[in-house]
Amino acid sequence: MEFRYASPQGEITVQLEPSEHGYSVVVLRPDREPVTYKVDLRRPEPGRVLLCFDDHHVSAYVARDGHMRYVALYGESWRLEPPKPRGRGASETGGGLSASMPGKVLDVLVSEGEEVKAGTPLVLLEAMKMELRIVAPQDGVVHRLRVQPGAVVAQGETLVELR
Amino acid sequence: MSSTFSLFRKILIANRGEIAVRIIRACQEMGIRTVAVYSEADAGSLHTTLANEAVFIGPAPPPESYLRGQAIIEAALERGCDAVHPGYGFLAENADFAEAVRAAGLTFIGPGAEAMRIMGSKIASRRMMEQAGVPVIPGYHPHEKEPDAQVTELLAAARAIGCPILVKASAGGGGKGMRIVERAEDLPAAIESAQREALNAFGDPTIYLEKLISRPRHVEFQVLADHHGQVIHLFERECSIQRRHQKIIEETPSPALTPELRARMGEAAVAAARAVNYANAGTVEFLLDDEGRFYFLEMNTRLQVEHPITELVTGVDLLKAQIRIAAGRPIPWSQENVEQRGHAIECRIYAEDPANQFLPSTGRVLRAVEPVGPGVRVDAGVITGDEISIYYDPMIAKLIVLGEDRADAVRKMDWALSQYVILGVTTNIPFLRAVVQHPAFVAGDLSTDFIERHLANWTPEPSPIPDEALIAGAMLDLSGGSMTIPPPSSSTNGDPYSAWNVLDSFRIGDVRS
Numbered sequence: 001m002e003f004r005y006a007s008p009q010g011e012i013t014v015q016l017e018p019s020e021h022g023y024s025v026v027v028l029r030p031d032r033e034p035v036t037y038k039v040d041l042r043r044p045e046p047g048r049v050l051l052c053f054d055d056h057h058v059s060a061y062v063a064r065d066g067h068m069r070y071v072a073l074y075g076e077s078w079r080l081e082p083p084k085p086r087g088r089g090a091s092e093t094g095g096g097l098s099a100s101m102p103g104k105v106l107d108v109l110v111s112e113g114e115e116v117k118a119g120t121p122l123v124l125l126e127a128m129k130m131e132l133r134i135v136a137p138q139d140g141v142v143h144r145l146r147v148q149p150g151a152v153v154a155q156g157e158t159l160v161e162l163r
Numbered sequence: 164m165s166s167t168f169s170l171f172r173k174i175l176i177a178n179r180g181e182i183a184v185r186i187i188r189a190c191q192e193m194g195i196r197t198v199a200v201y202s203e204a205d206a207g208s209l210h211t212t213l214a215n216e217a218v219f220i221g222p223a224p225p226p227e228s229y230l231r232g233q234a235i236i237e238a239a240l241e242r243g244c245d246a247v248h249p250g251y252g253f254l255a256e257n258a259d260f261a262e263a264v265r266a267a268g269l270t271f272i273g274p275g276a277e278a279m280r281i282m283g284s285k286i287a288s289r290r291m292m293e294q295a296g297v298p299v300i301p302g303y304h305p306h307e308k309e310p311d312a313q314v315t316e317l318l319a320a321a322r323a324i325g326c327p328i329l330v331k332a333s334a335g336g337g338g339k340g341m342r343i344v345e346r347a348e349d350l351p352a353a354i355e356s357a358q359r360e361a362l363n364a365f366g367d368p369t370i371y372l373e374k375l376i377s378r379p380r381h382v383e384f385q386v387l388a389d390h391h392g393q394v395i396h397l398f399e400r401e402c403s404i405q406r407r408h409q410k411i412i413e414e415t416p417s418p419a420l421t422p423e424l425r426a427r428m429g430e431a432a433v434a435a436a437r438a439v440n441y442a443n444a445g446t447v448e449f450l451l452d453d454e455g456r457f458y459f460l461e462m463n464t465r466l467q468v469e470h471p472i473t474e475l476v477t478g479v480d481l482l483k484a485q486i487r488i489a490a491g492r493p494i495p496w497s498q499e500n501v502e503q504r505g506h507a508i509e510c511r512i513y514a515e516d517p518a519n520q521f522l523p524s525t526g527r528v529l530r531a532v533e534p535v536g537p538g539v540r541v542d543a544g545v546i547t548g549d550e551i552s553i554y555y556d557p558m559i560a561k562l563i564v565l566g567e568d569r570a571d572a573v574r575k576m577d578w579a580l581s582q583y584v585i586l587g588v589t590t591n592i593p594f595l596r597a598v599v600q601h602p603a604f605v606a607g608d609l610s611t612d613f614i615e616r617h618l619a620n621w622t623p624e625p626s627p628i629p630d631e632a633l634i635a636g637a638m639l640d641l642s643g644g645s646m647t648i649p650p651p652s653s654s655t656n657g658d659p660y661s662a663w664n665v666l667d668s669f670r671i672g673d674v675r676s
Contacts, residue, residue: 001641003636003637003640003641005633005636007627007628008625009627012628012633014633014634014636014637016637016638016641023638025634025637027630027633027634035630037630037634039634041638047530049635049638049639051631051634051635051638058631058635060631060632060635061530061532061584061586062586062635062636062638062639063529063530063586063587064529064639065527065529065587069636069639069640070529070530070586070587071586071632071635071636071639072530072532072584072585072586073629073631073632073635074629074631075580075581075582075596076593076626077584077585077586078628078632078636080628080632080633080636102525102526102553152223152553154525154526154527154550154551154552154553155524155525155526156526156527156587157526157527
């Protein structure tokens, strides 16, 4: 399995292979030689992972909302985002389209069950006196509308679910 | 004060967020039932779930809910309450509300309306403090009406006040017509140009003078006054660390006070409270200059956001004290038997983005993990799953520590900040850490311009994401999201990453935990 994340230096790839003691992990960065780790994983409680390396372990809190992943460790927190979707399967990239800033829903342009093409405008959002069009990132079916015209939405709030 | 017999049966809390939670918990300890009020935006929020009852009072904007005094009083009567606690903000310093609560036959947990009115007026409070012998910032309002005569009169007054001096428009606001004058010879020109600007901006050329206190500290005193004539102070809080006039870090004791100065300021604070026949908890704010001179700024006729640091060093529960005083109980301590022990610091954790001009960041708190340890207290109004809305103050929590001494408290605060996990919304925690790690802060060298002086252009260091964070993120993705706690309430349904939607069939390391 491999997962890709965006970073200011370019795309980062993390490869994971099950091994005898947990996982063999390779981190590939555009600005560095690949680094391989042997990692065992424990889950002391939901939302918390313990990464056990050969000589030390690291406790991290993780959360996910739409496309955004959040990781807190070493007293800091980071956001991880996959690179812009490139037509991957709906099971991986499908899901909630969220508001990029807090605002008010001016109009909902699709209905549940409707088939949409990538780029189809779904929701019209007004935020801080700007109009924002939320468009379908890929082809799919409108599974659920989570907002109605006039609704006030917070940043990150799911507007439409695509499948 | 130990007996809770015949206090109140049921208290309505006319507030939201962390202070509503704080009040509810104090009532629970005292065996008093509680009624919360909430707006549309706060349905299901922490304070409503902790109270015994919750009453809906209107849409999210405060004027349509938390500021609707009459609706709140009606709710209190309907639910059989015998007292109302206003918290801070909203209606807390609204004398008309306090009067209306009392007129309805309820107890308002706070001072009398008259004290609130006097202290709510800059001019009336200043006059009252001068009469009471409490030092005020030296200043001068002209008696002459005619602009040229004013100049002559003001120049004479300025000699007595001394430079640096602030020239201000009487009708002022927004800095219009304001001048800072460093040298006496620049004064005539400054007054004349300020008059012109004031006339243009406000249609009134009247100017007044005020001594400019350079690099002051903000030092305030907590006072407690009962209905039996006793007034004591519970020492100071230094709140010099401010950003855009908003306090962000407070501590007690103040590193600037000697025992002698503390005693004098405490006496002045008590005199201020006595002057307005104050009853209940209040705070007298002073500016303290670098030569140990202090000046009355204002009195806040309510509980302060930063009250916990006083509680930690004195051992007094200010909430319970407020409730008991309102019920007519006498303060059981005298000035001589309250003391400060250790050093307490509070940091205000805000949902705001230090990398984006500290603009509020809204959204859902996907995970909040509060630090726990000896001498660590968290007063939070927001927990995992809660939404930070666009309607209210973006404060998530107050993090408060008690150390053996200042150095210990500073280190403990830095540690506690590092342990506070908030995922989903951006917070000012990295900025707070930068402040408490700053050599000038560590040295106790504080002033109200601290942030502008030392951290004006601070932005979060764009440190590269460590491999460990990437691996943790990849593990999360590998699990299909099933290792996060299921998002509560509304966001659960249809969330493609929810644990409930994922067939968790993969092997993921050793999960014996």
